[in-house]
Amino acid sequence: xxxxxxxxxxxxxxxxxxxxxxxxxxxxxxxxxxxxxxxxxxxxxxxxxxxxxxxxxxxxxxxxxxxxxxxxxxxxxxxxxxxxxxxxxxxxxxxxxxxxxxxxxxxxxxxxxxxxxxxxxxxxxxxxxxxxxxxxxxxxxxxxxxxxxxxxxxxxxxx
Amino acid sequence: xxxxxxxxxxxxxxxxxxxxxxxxxxxxxxxxxxxxxxxxxxxxxxxxxxxxxxxxxxxxxxxxxxxxxxxxxxxxxxxxxxxxxxxxxxxxxxxxxxxxxxxxxxxxxxxxxxxxxxxxxxxxxxxxxxxxxxxxxxxxxxxxxxxxxxxxxxxxxxxxxxxxxxxxxxxxxxxxxxxxxxxxxxxxxxxxxxxxxxxxxxxxxxxxxxxxxxxxxxxxxxxxxxxxxxxxxxxxxxxxxxxxxxxxxxxxxxxxxxxxxxxxxxxxxxxxxxxxxxxxxxxxxxxxxxxxxxxxxxxxxxxxxxxxxxxxxxxxxxxxxxxxxxxxxxxxxxxxxxxxxxxxxxxxxxxxxxxxxxxxxxxxxxxxxxxxxxxxxxxxxxxxxxxxxxxxxxxxxxxxxxxxxxxxxxxxxxxxxxxxxxxxxxxxxxxxxxxxxxxxxxxxxxxxxxxxxxxxxxxxxxxxxxxxxxxxxxxxxxxxxxxxxxxxxxxxxxxxxxxxxxxxxxxxxxxxxxxxxxxxxxxxxxxxxxxxxxxxxxxxxxxxxxxxxxxxxxxxxxxxxxxxxxxxxxxxxxxxxxxxxxxxxxxxxxxxxxxxxxxxxxxxxxxxxxxxxxxxxxxxxxxxxxxxxxxxxxxxxxxxxxxxxxxxxxxxxxxxxxxxxxxxxxxxxxxxxxxxxxxxxxxxxxxxxxxxxxxxxxxxxxxxxxxxxxxxxxxxxxxxxxxxxxxxxxxxxxxxxxxxxxxxxxxxxxxxxxxxxxxxxxxxxxxxxxxxx
Numbered sequence: 001x002x003x004x005x006x007x008x009x010x011x012x013x014x015x016x017x018x019x020x021x022x023x024x025x026x027x028x029x030x031x032x033x034x035x036x037x038x039x040x041x042x043x044x045x046x047x048x049x050x051x052x053x054x055x056x057x058x059x060x061x062x063x064x065x066x067x068x069x070x071x072x073x074x075x076x077x078x079x080x081x082x083x084x085x086x087x088x089x090x091x092x093x094x095x096x097x098x099x100x101x102x103x104x105x106x107x108x109x110x111x112x113x114x115x116x117x118x119x120x121x122x123x124x125x126x127x128x129x130x131x132x133x134x135x136x137x138x139x140x141x142x143x144x145x146x147x148x149x150x151x152x153x154x155x156x157x158x159x
Numbered sequence: 160x161x162x163x164x165x166x167x168x169x170x171x172x173x174x175x176x177x178x179x180x181x182x183x184x185x186x187x188x189x190x191x192x193x194x195x196x197x198x199x200x201x202x203x204x205x206x207x208x209x210x211x212x213x214x215x216x217x218x219x220x221x222x223x224x225x226x227x228x229x230x231x232x233x234x235x236x237x238x239x240x241x242x243x244x245x246x247x248x249x250x251x252x253x254x255x256x257x258x259x260x261x262x263x264x265x266x267x268x269x270x271x272x273x274x275x276x277x278x279x280x281x282x283x284x285x286x287x288x289x290x291x292x293x294x295x296x297x298x299x300x301x302x303x304x305x306x307x308x309x310x311x312x313x314x315x316x317x318x319x320x321x322x323x324x325x326x327x328x329x330x331x332x333x334x335x336x337x338x339x340x341x342x343x344x345x346x347x348x349x350x351x352x353x354x355x356x357x358x359x360x361x362x363x364x365x366x367x368x369x370x371x372x373x374x375x376x377x378x379x380x381x382x383x384x385x386x387x388x389x390x391x392x393x394x395x396x397x398x399x400x401x402x403x404x405x406x407x408x409x410x411x412x413x414x415x416x417x418x419x420x421x422x423x424x425x426x427x428x429x430x431x432x433x434x435x436x437x438x439x440x441x442x443x444x445x446x447x448x449x450x451x452x453x454x455x456x457x458x459x460x461x462x463x464x465x466x467x468x469x470x471x472x473x474x475x476x477x478x479x480x481x482x483x484x485x486x487x488x489x490x491x492x493x494x495x496x497x498x499x500x501x502x503x504x505x506x507x508x509x510x511x512x513x514x515x516x517x518x519x520x521x522x523x524x525x526x527x528x529x530x531x532x533x534x535x536x537x538x539x540x541x542x543x544x545x546x547x548x549x550x551x552x553x554x555x556x557x558x559x560x561x562x563x564x565x566x567x568x569x570x571x572x573x574x575x576x577x578x579x580x581x582x583x584x585x586x587x588x589x590x591x592x593x594x595x596x597x598x599x600x601x602x603x604x605x606x607x608x609x610x611x612x613x614x615x616x617x618x619x620x621x622x623x624x625x626x627x628x629x630x631x632x633x634x635x636x637x638x639x640x641x642x643x644x645x646x647x648x649x650x651x652x653x654x655x656x657x658x659x660x661x662x663x664x665x666x667x668x669x670x671x672x673x674x675x676x677x678x679x680x681x682x683x684x685x686x687x688x689x690x691x692x693x694x695x696x697x698x699x700x701x702x703x704x705x706x707x708x709x710x711x712x713x714x715x716x717x718x719x720x721x722x723x724x725x726x727x728x729x730x731x732x733x734x735x736x737x738x739x740x741x742x743x744x745x746x747x748x749x750x751x752x753x754x755x756x757x758x759x760x761x762x763x764x765x766x767x768x769x770x771x772x773x774x775x776x777x778x779x780x781x782x783x784x785x786x787x788x789x790x791x792x793x794x795x796x797x798x799x800x801x802x803x804x805x806x807x808x809x810x811x812x813x814x815x816x817x818x819x820x821x822x823x824x825x826x827x828x829x830x831x832x833x834x835x836x837x838x839x840x841x842x843x844x845x846x847x848x849x850x851x852x853x854x855x856x857x858x859x860x861x862x863x864x865x866x867x868x869x870x871x872x873x874x875x876x877x878x879x880x881x882x883x884x885x886x887x888x889x890x891x892x893x894x895x896x897x898x899x900x901x902x903x904x905x906x907x908x909x910x911x912x913x914x915x916x917x918x919x920x921x922x923x924x925x926x927x928x929x930x931x932x
Contacts, residue, residue, distance in 0.1 A: 035198015102401025
């Protein structure tokens, strides 16, 4: 076992685990951040997407030793301190971008990376940004609509 | 009839035909949306049970064999491992379903029927110990000869015959007879959350199972029978469920029983969480099918005789096969008037994992065949695919092969016309035709020089029309006798009690909407109780696109009764008086039981009568680009027009159409299970591929409303309709682009190139067949 230090959703954390433990398991089992989901365990579905130093990664393929000293952001880090939805989450709610919800946390993180990089409401660019995130419910139509809405900065109905 | 266009901002509601008294405000936001969007929603694997162990299933690796022995390596320390075998099953060793043929665990000495069959169960305090134990356990078997071909299998799960008119006489008089054979393979539901169950022993000797599931009372029945429990001892609680599509209709009984057996033996909670590989390898798929059509027509394109044979591959156990086959048989002629029809359908057993429910439930297979066949007939008669449909589609007053008179809610023409209008079908078809004529040749021939640039891409447009029986088939709803309840609690809360589950489609939003409307109270005033068999009545399974129509209808009636009761007592409006009334008079609970819809009862013996209370109708226009050198298909645009009776929530309804359409596009183009010796070869997400955002077409949804008159709100259901119609539309578009018809799904590059080269179709790797050596 080794002690690893990282920042998760703006909180400094320390975990004492084997270095090859998946970041996904550390988040879910050690830190009780179960918003990040496991869909396939081999990097194909994107349900476990988190931001590692701002870049979207699949947490099932990242050993914790590679996250030493990193800044990690998960779906739990999107909403505000009083759990109010951020603009991206509110856009998903408004447009119907979440159905069963299991791909949603990963989808939101890929979308957040896209928005953070200055992405706009362009259909093709949004499709590229979420190409690594599988959704079986929506046909992607309303997810793309949600990301475009958030990217456009238009105000949406607050919950 | 009214039509609403796709964008919520541009909804057009035409006056006159909507059920009276409907308030149509802004649709509420998804009830559990914020929890799903913040990561707070708890799916099964997110639930914490202190002291829980981890469970796994020991499976066969033979397709057909005698189970000789389970050897536990004496070198290994088994003291912290629980091993459960069939000897630990207190009740019947049967997974409760239509037939009693599937064991919970194969006993030693028993017959293994498929490659992934459960033989024993293990539980351990942690995953590493569990994996180590599995490595020290050996299964011994004596192989038996397997059967993989459903056509030669002599074990029949079900068969049906439907007949009307003089088929042979009509063929003799027909101007043209066209025959065709169509094949479809397995399709995996591929919900992104794998099957998962956690079982917790109860103090009364029973067990509580928390899990990812569609039908709490199916699992409840399975637990009672397998574990010899009473109604209270068996408790099933749905966790947040990450997609189902039918894949969590019948299979959760298996994994629920397994988790429960281990929990009872271990005396502690046990988690059974499948990984993706196990989920694809072992759980149910859409039935492969072979559909043969022989159709007689007049020269002006009218159907005069249909002779249809449907053969489905049930896999190793019966599961829901008889009802899947029944729906397949009933839909196999397509939504067309034909006076002389003979339909024969059978499903047989093969030594492959059992097939089960998947969105569409037998209809997508047969409607792919029916639509592709009709398109080929149109081509043979030099009629447009639109015109042949206009001449044959069901109109009000027409009679189906079971003798059902289509009186109410018939919208085949409406969806067809709306879809072709929005997609500009005829204009684009003509334009693409002339573009093709300007190109040299209609397809690449292997060995010929490769094309470059724009010459490589051929565009096409295709059309399909479908019907889908709403709710359970035949007398199914009568047998179910569902109960749904509305309760006014003593604390003055309004609460819905049903076993109808949320799995993404919007149950937790739509049911409160309907009740709120009936009570004339705000949406937020209506709660919905958790789907826990300890508290909610059996409102039937969450399947067959029946929740909005059937359960929604029961809840509206219950709410109307509650409202009348309170208003009679108080003399005031319900919304203003119910809280005070509850405080002074206590709780009121209204249980509403299903009563048969008017119509001709279905006769299961003769297959005559009203097969469904109503039908939903769908049309789809697809545009594709085909790369003539690689055979790769890109589905660019889809216009889907779906008649769902009444739109309760436009955004959720569109979401159903869009999602179902993409599943159909995947079925048409890329989704395929390959088998070798009864084992799925591509049982991983890296090898069983589904459409990504880059593969998905732009989907435009048109919602048509032809209300069903026997429920107060007119809704008919939406979930399955789009699944029936997408694949034949895509295949028709491929044919328009390339000139070749693909009769064997998916229309993979290999099949398209072979067809364009005039080579025989790819030798069947399925259904159930071994790969040729």
